[in-house]
Amino acid sequence: MxxxxxxxxxxxxxxxxxxxxKDRVLQEKLCRDYLGGIGFNARYLYEQIxxxxxxxxxxxxxxxxxxxxxxxxxxxxxxxxxSAKSPMTGLFGTSNSGMFFGIxxxxxxxxxxxxxxxxxxxxYLVIENEEVKVYPAGNLWGKDAWEAxxxxxxxxxxxxxxxxxxxxxxxxxxxxxxxxxxxxxGRTGLGAVMGSKxxxxxxxxxxxxxxxxxxxxxxxxxxxxxxxxxxSPFYQPFKSYGTMNAAIPYGKFQALNAHHFTRxxxxxxxxxxARSRVEEYMKSHIACQSCIIACAHWVEINxxxxxxxxxxxxxxxxxxxxxxxxxxxLEACVQASAQAQKYGYDMVSIAGTVGMAxxxxxHGMLTREDIGYDIDFGQEKAIFQLMEDIAYxxxxxxILAEGSKRAAGILTGSEDAAVHIKGLEMPMIDPRxxxxxxxxxxxxxxxxxDHLRCRNPVENLRYNENKHNYRKxxxxxxxxxxxxxxxxAELKARAIDLEQDTVDIAVMAKWxxxxxxxxxxxxxxxxxxxxxxxxxxxxAPFFEDFTGLTMSPADLMRxxxxxxxxxxxxxxxxxxxxxxxRFPERFYRQAIDDKVxxxxxxxxxxxxxxxxxxxxxxxxxxxxxxxxxxSLEQQRYFDxx
Amino acid sequence: xxxxxxxxxxxxxxxxxxxxxxxxTNEKLxxxxxxxxxxxxxxxxxxxxxxxxxxxxxxxxxxxxxxxALHRDQxxxxxxxxxxxxxxxxxxxxxxxxxxxxxNRRKGxxxxxxxxxxxxxxxxxxxxxxxxxxxLETFLSYRRRETAEKMMQEP
Amino acid sequence: xxxxxxxxxxxxxxxxTCRLVCSYNKEGIFWPSLARIKLWREKxxxxxxxLTCKQCASPPCADACLMNIIxxxxxxxxxxxxxxxxxxxxxxxxxxxxDAGVYHLQQDIVVSCDTCQGEPVCVKFCPHQALAFTxxxxxxxxxxxxxxxxSIVV
Numbered sequence: 025m026x027x028x029x030x031x032x033x034x035x036x037x038x039x040x041x042x043x044x045x046k047d048r049v050l051q052e053k054l055c056r057d058y059l060g061g062i063g064f065n066a067r068y069l070y071e072q073i074x075x076x077x078x079x080x081x082x083x084x085x086x087x088x089x090x091x092x093x094x095x096x097x098x099x100x101x102x103x104x105x106x107s108a109k110s111p112m113t114g115l116f117g118t119s120n121s122g123m124f125f126g127i128x129x130x131x132x133x134x135x136x137x138x139x140x141x142x143x144x145x146x147x148y149l150v151i152e153n154e155e156v157k158v159y160p161a162g163n164l165w166g167k168d169a170w171e172a173x174x175x176x177x178x179x180x181x182x183x184x185x186x187x188x189x190x191x192x193x194x195x196x197x198x199x200x201x202x203x204x205x206x207x208x209x210g211r212t213g214l215g216a217v218m219g220s221k222x223x224x225x226x227x228x229x230x231x232x233x234x235x236x237x238x239x240x241x242x243x244x245x246x247x248x249x250x251x252x253x254x255x256s257p258f259y260q261p262f263k264s265y266g267t268m269n270a271a272i273p274y275g276k277f278q279a280l281n282a283h284h285f286t287r288x289x290x291x292x293x294x295x296x297x298a299r300s301r302v303e304e305y306m307k308s309h310i311a312c313q314s315c316i317i318a319c320a321h322w323v324e325i326n327x328x329x330x331x332x333x334x335x336x337x338x339x340x341x342x343x344x345x346x347x348x349x350x351x352x353x354l355e356a357c358v359q360a361s362a363q364a365q366k367y368g369y370d371m372v373s374i375a376g377t378v379g380m381a382x383x384x385x386x387h388g389m390l391t392r393e394d395i396g397y398d399i400d401f402g403q404e405k406a407i408f409q410l411m412e413d414i415a416y417x418x419x420x421x422x423i424l425a426e427g428s429k430r431a432a433g434i435l436t437g438s439e440d441a442a443v444h445i446k447g448l449e450m451p452m453i454d455p456r457x458x459x460x461x462x463x464x465x466x467x468x469x470x471x472x473x474d475h476l477r478c479r480n481p482v483e484n485l486r487y488n489e490n491k492h493n494y495r496k497x498x499x500x501x502x503x504x505x506x507x508x509x510x511x512x513a514e515l516k517a518r519a520i521d522l523e524q525d526t527v528d529i530a531v532m533a534k535w536x537x538x539x540x541x542x543x544x545x546x547x548x549x550x551x552x553x554x555x556x557x558x559x560x561x562x563x564a565p566f567f568e569d570f571t572g573l574t575m576s577p578a579d580l581m582r583x584x585x586x587x588x589x590x591x592x593x594x595x596x597x598x599x600x601x602x603x604x605x606r607f608p609e610r611f612y613r614q615a616i617d618d619k620v621x622x623x624x625x626x627x628x629x630x631x632x633x634x635x636x637x638x639x640x641x642x643x644x645x646x647x648x649x650x651x652x653x654x655s656l657e658q659q660r661y662f663d664x665x
Numbered sequence: 666x667x668x669x670x671x672x673x674x675x676x677x678x679x680x681x682x683x684x685x686x687x688x689x690t691n692e693k694l695x696x697x698x699x700x701x702x703x704x705x706x707x708x709x710x711x712x713x714x715x716x717x718x719x720x721x722x723x724x725x726x727x728x729x730x731x732x733x734a735l736h737r738d739q740x741x742x743x744x745x746x747x748x749x750x751x752x753x754x755x756x757x758x759x760x761x762x763x764x765x766x767x768x769n770r771r772k773g774x775x776x777x778x779x780x781x782x783x784x785x786x787x788x789x790x791x792x793x794x795x796x797x798x799x800x801l802e803t804f805l806s807y808r809r810r811e812t813a814e815k816m817m818q819e820p
Numbered sequence: 821x822x823x824x825x826x827x828x829x830x831x832x833x834x835x836x837t838c839r840l841v842c843s844y845n846k847e848g849i850f851w852p853s854l855a856r857i858k859l860w861r862e863k864x865x866x867x868x869x870x871l872t873c874k875q876c877a878s879p880p881c882a883d884a885c886l887m888n889i890i891x892x893x894x895x896x897x898x899x900x901x902x903x904x905x906x907x908x909x910x911x912x913x914x915x916x917x918x919d920a921g922v923y924h925l926q927q928d929i930v931v932s933c934d935t936c937q938g939e940p941v942c943v944k945f946c947p948h949q950a951l952a953f954t955x956x957x958x959x960x961x962x963x964x965x966x967x968x969x970x971s972i973v974v
Binding site for chain 3: 674698703705707712714716731732751752753754755756758759762763764767768770772773774
């Protein structure tokens with residue numbers, strides 16, 4: 025076998041039940057077929073998790089893998105992917121996070137960590153230059169994430185730490201895994217899986233090296249890729265203002281999750297969350313490894329009730345989840361994010377669950393006796409109290425900690441108030457207000473109601489119109505953008521109609537999902553400046569220079585599609601039905617701005633999507649030709665022991 | 666007289682590309698510990714500080730070196746290290762006030778920033794302008810202009 | 821990770837405790853002349869410099885030794901002397917830029933610091949924390965952090 029450059033070359037398998045460690049050496053075939061990151065996770069979990077396993081039991085497996093290009097100077101190559109069977113959806117659960125965890129992991133000698141089994145006592149794991157140790161976590165268990173980090177950081181300086189907060193320890197189903205103080209592998213409840221394994225933290229520190237195949241060429245290509253990203257029209261806005269760019273336009277379109285999807289936008293949204301107000305609190309920019317955008321901000325609240333609060337925050341997701349969804353003020357949003365970080369919550373899901381509780385309280389289905397206090401949108405104190413109650417599973421928190429879907433099953437008559445797809449709470453976008461590739465992606469997403477796995481690389485935030493029966497969205501960019509887009513010419517012509525100035529949603533959705541899957545396998549970020557300038561045509565030669573594996577752009581896309589299909593097969597094995605891909609009832613019944621979703625037309629778009637995917641609409645199964653095309657035969661990449 | 670490497674920590678966003686490029690250029694592999702520049706990072710407080718050789722006029726590393734392995738180049742600008750003479754006694758590592766002098770365990774010698782022979786690659790790849798390689802006078806005039814512009818903007 | 825004895829000259833007061841405990845540990849007797857650590861006193865500056873073996877990566881003493889008895893321990897990184905073979909020629913002392921070798925007056929051999937098998941007593945007993953026994957990475961990390969904190973204007 026030839027030498028694998030760029031990769032660390034090993035996966036670490038930890039069995040917490042038996043306190044055993046094992047290295048799994050990477051085979052070239054696995055690297056070619058599944059690239060890394062989400063690809064490795066998908067294949068390993070598909071092979072190793074038994075069907076119907078309890079997501080919070082010892083059979084479930086948690087895996088964190090660094091993207092392949094992490095360790096190279098390719099712009100934004102920093103990200104790592106965490107996956108397990110999700111306790112929220114019962115399907116494939118996976119989440120992506122940046123900062124420096126991936127690079128530390130690779131420098132410590134591993135491309136990925138696999139956590140199996142269940143420790144008898146709370147423990148934490150230390151991985152330092154291929155040395156693995158498990159220590160009892162008695163003094164850390166029960167502490168919030170920041171306190172625990174303070175303790176661990178004094179002992180392991182400059183280490184990267186993935187850990188859970190009280191929410192994860194108490195197996196709140198939407199708990200996240202924190203990546204340092206301010207980042208997280210947020211969605212699909214991976215923190216609960218880590219909590220069920222009684223693993224408080226994973227400390228990673230490495231001083232090893234990563235050897236590229238062709239260093240000089242790689243540096244040259246880095247500069248070229250940078251030039252492309254910097255030429256994107258989204259580059260300057262994202263550099264100065266980060267993801268918050270989307271907050272005001274979506275408000276304008278009446279497409280926000282205002283008051284838990286009961287309104288399109290809050291009346292004073294534009295004043296309270298105006299750019300000038302937000303920028304006042306943003307002090308400096310913060311980047312992840314190798315990033316040239318630095319979209320994150322250091323925020324310091326210098327006035328009002330929360331004066332003195334400092335953290336990395338004001339991303340669009342927490343701000344819209346808490347600000348628009350629960351009606352909190354801008355300053356309170358930061359406080360809410362800080363709380364969520366300390367307890368270790370997925371911010372979208374906690375906001376969705378609290379929103380559901382408020383809605384039930386408003387309709388009289390939950391009373392003061394049930395909760396213990398009055399609660400309503402915008403009532404900071406009550407909302408923070410409920411967040412705490414859920415983390416420690418006190419009172420009503422014990423029911424809400426099961427997530428919207430399960431809580432709706434316990435609290436009879438509350439099904440309508442649970443806004444979720446396949447069990448995962450929906451994020452900030454209201455599909456009634458704006459229908460795009462992005463909103464279709466919430467239905468087709470393998471992880472449920474989520475917005476991060478399907479995003480039109482040329483989404484235009486200036487337009488919001490629907491002239492083509494939900495099948496097209498406006499392109500609206502100059503022709504140059506079309507020509508520069510890194511996408512196979514034939515597919516590009518099919519997806520984007522320059523004459524009519526439209527983008528075909530179903531075709532683009534398939535491409536976007538595969539592209540994002542490719543990014544997640546290689547560890548590249550999905551910020552719009554990257555998405556509309558970097559594609560497989562740019563990544564393939566760089567991938568070759570870094571790893572020494574020759575792959576054509578089509579090969580890369582096929583590998584990404586293969587991983588997506590493996591995750592779909594995992595979901596089908598766990599009982600996902602095609603009819604689960606459906607928005608909650610309210611989106612078809614209750615009008616916002618005179619708009620409801622037309623069921624038939626959405627169904628038509630979904631049909632087109634299944635066609636583009638090569639899946640059967642009735643069973644949801646990938647068709648035989650697709651399985652053959654992706655050579656998804658029943659071959660095993662990992663032996664069982 | 667060559668340039669100086671100026672660090673503006675307020676512009677640094679902490680992407681650590683400089684570390685990667687430095688190690689790649691000088692050692693042909695990525696290993697953070699072999700980089701001649703180090704971004705000190707406080708995750709909790711959210712600040713970054715790139716540390717590299719300041720090429721001190723009264724360089725402590727040069728004066729503590731017992732074998733004259735560390736010396737100034739002929740122009741008197743850059744402090745260079747002659748690997749052959751280095752005995753690996755680590756005195757320079759300890760003496761450097763910027764914690765810059767570093768030690769390569771595999772080779773058993775110290776190593777330091779030598780401005781890539783006059784074209785520092787970290788500067789070439791730094792997109793934030795936190796790192797700049799300029800003659801002293803040019804740098805100062807930039808700084809004056811920046812300060813002046815900042816003051817003019819304020820109400 | 822290889823640990824080394826680091827000296828913070830600014831903290832040293834010149835109390836010579838290290839020399840006493842070193843000689844006692846090595847020879848079972850308080851005899852500062854046999855201590856493997858020396859204090860160099862710069863008289864007109866009022867400054868004291870503790871000197872001990874730096875455990876050089878390519879030690880000049882080993883090159884100078886006629887009997888080839890100085891070798892590097894691959895695990896601890898300490899330069900070890902097989903003193904039974906030492907002929908006491910003192911060539912190593914002449915070669916050392918730090919004068920770290922110590923001539924053993926009773927046995928006519930040259931000895932040097934071996935970091936007490938990883939638990940140096942001089943560090944343990946130093947009353948002012950001028951001596952520290954840590955690995956390179958940790959020392960650098962602490963120093964870098966301190967430097968950055970001093971330079972950041974918040």
